[in-house]
Amino acid sequence: MLSETDIIILGRAALAAVLGFIIGWERQAAGASLRGRTIALAALTAASLTALGDEIFGTGTDRIVQGIVTGIGFLGAGVIIHGASGEVRGLTTAASLWAMTSIGVAVGLGHELLGILLAALVYLVIALGDWPLLDWLRRGFSQRTAGERHNETSSGGMRSSADQRSEPDDEPEHPNSAT
Numbered sequence: 001m002l003s004e005t006d007i008i009i010l011g012r013a014a015l016a017a018v019l020g021f022i023i024g025w026e027r028q029a030a031g032a033s034l035r036g037r038t039i040a041l042a043a044l045t046a047a048s049l050t051a052l053g054d055e056i057f058g059t060g061t062d063r064i065v066q067g068i069v070t071g072i073g074f075l076g077a078g079v080i081i082h083g084a085s086g087e088v089r090g091l092t093t094a095a096s097l098w099a100m101t102s103i104g105v106a107v108g109l110g111h112e113l114l115g116i117l118l119a120a121l122v123y124l125v126i127a128l129g130d131w132p133l134l135d136w137l138r139r140g141f142s143q144r145t146a147g148e149r150h151n152e153t154s155s156g157g158m159r160s161s162a163d164q165r166s167e168p169d170d171e172p173e174h175p176n177s178a179t
Helices: 004-029 036-057 062-079 091-108 112-127 132-154 161-166
Strands: none
Touching: 004 036, 004 091, 004 112, 036 062, 036 091, 062 091, 091 112
16 A cells, blocks of 8 residues: 555656656657656656655665766767767757756755746746747857958958957867867
């Protein structure tokens, strides 16, 4: 027979799994390599391990959380893919997995409302994609940079030494180069 503590732990794990499914569904709809059940299982596991440590063992959850973070780091690293041309894919999905694990820890410790609100915040961040303000700033910067390059070429490329010191090199870096 399930005790009251068992039912509490089961409820927390189920809530974390549902929240993980919601975030995983968004990642799946965006074409990510992970499916909803992977993120749901990570959140469920984080919640259940944390709740077990807190409710049953009573020894504190700091070591459990450390182990969860380490394990999720390995899973997240497996999600990140480096393409042949140097592009990196899977960072948002790996970050989503990591975020949902932390939400699982919060839910596992009994902070269900906090977990729900954090999951909603994670969903907003990843579902909105590029934020309109960032797009506006990016467009303004690229237009300003293109205008400066046009002015340099039309004036014969002559700039004062002060201008040359204040601007970074115009040469693009190779995606795999270390800085």
